[in-house]
Amino acid sequence: MRVLEVQSVTKRFGGLVAVNQVSLEVNEGEIFSVIGPNGAGKTTFFNLLTGIYTPDEGRILFLGRDITGTTPDKAAKLGIGRTFQNIRLFGAMTVLENILVGRHIHTRVPYLHALLRTPLARKEEKKALEEALSLLEYVGLLHRKDELARNLPYGEQRKLEIARALALKPKLLLLDEPAAGMNPKETEALQEFILKIRSEMGLTILLIEHDMRLVMRISDRIAVLDYGSKIAEGKPEEVRKNPRVIEAYLGRGAAGGAA
Numbered sequence: 142m143r144v145l146e147v148q149s150v151t152k153r154f155g156g157l158v159a160v161n162q163v164s165l166e167v168n169e170g171e172i173f174s175v176i177g178p179n180g181a182g183k184t185t186f187f188n189l190l191t192g193i194y195t196p197d198e199g200r201i202l203f204l205g206r207d208i209t210g211t212t213p214d215k216a217a218k219l220g221i222g223r224t225f226q227n228i229r230l231f232g233a234m235t236v237l238e239n240i241l242v243g244r245h246i247h248t249r250v251p252y253l254h255a256l257l258r259t260p261l262a263r264k265e266e267k268k269a270l271e272e273a274l275s276l277l278e279y280v281g282l283l284h285r286k287d288e289l290a291r292n293l294p295y296g297e298q299r300k301l302e303i304a305r306a307l308a309l310k311p312k313l314l315l316l317d318e319p320a321a322g323m324n325p326k327e328t329e330a331l332q333e334f335i336l337k338i339r340s341e342m343g344l345t346i347l348l349i350e351h352d353m354r355l356v357m358r359i360s361d362r363i364a365v366l367d368y369g370s371k372i373a374e375g376k377p378e379e380v381r382k383n384p385r386v387i388e389a390y391l392g393r394g395a396a397g398g399a400a
């Protein structure tokens with residue numbers, strides 16, 4: 142089944158074409174990576190998928206449904222979860238509270254019930270709490286549940302951010318540079334974690350990542366953006382050997398970043 146179908150999507154910022162007629166399809170269960178030198182348009186592309194930006198041209202279909210120009214809230218409700226390049230946790234809230242915040246859109250208690258703390262509201266709250274605790278246990282952060290998010294080691298903050306996205310029960314998970322700032326050991330653990338949630342939670346994953354080792358190991362397919370345009374797509378081995386991809390990276394020199 143096709144989870145995501147992007148048809149010739151373009152996004153301009155004034156005279157700059159940040160995403161230029163990009164098309165791609167992602168199938169159920171795939172780990173699909175979007176790579177490219179700095180400024181290639183990767184994050185803008187994610188922002189188009191999650192309704193932060195509306196494309197100037199093109200269409201986006203999610204599970205066959207046209208979601209072009211959706212809002213971030215609706216995208217989340219439909220089943221698109223994401224994490225951000227710069228960790229966006231609520232630092233002054235506990236680990237558990239961060240998960241509960243992520244989950245609230247699935248709580249179906251009418252406002253008045255919540256306000257009056259009716260039995261229905263209390264039942265929903267209990268369910269939310271149980272689910273949050275079991276998610277924390279699943280990702281290995283249960284022992285941290287009462288700690289403030291900002292006091293967690295970096296690798297665990299990243300994990301918590303992913304867990305918060307998982308609390309929305311997404312079908313498609315967008316990870317924007319999850320390995321950024323991680324040491325090799327943390328990156329390896331992250332790799333195992335992504336593979337685990339993909340298979341055990343039946344997720345489809347779209348990944349932006351600069352760590353080429355991780356990308357090459359984990360991806361089923363890769364699309365390469367350069368100056369907003371897709372210049373290559375294929376299996377890791379095909380992309381690695383593609384002369385246009387090599388040129389795009391080498392052309393930017395060492396300052397252009399590794400991905």
Ligand SMILES: Nc1ncnc2c1ncn2[C@@H]1O[C@H](COP(=O)(O)OP(=O)(O)OP(=O)(O)O)[C@@H](O)[C@H]1O
Pocket residue numbers: 154157159177178179180181182183184185186226
């Ligand atoms: N809100 C915005 N307004 C104007 N220009 C923007 C905006 N967001 C992104 N851009 C520009 O669009 C281009 C693509 O940026 P984007 O952040 O999508 O690239 P990226 O591939 O994610 O880069 P990086 O790997 O450095 O995160 C860049 O030239 C950037 O400066």
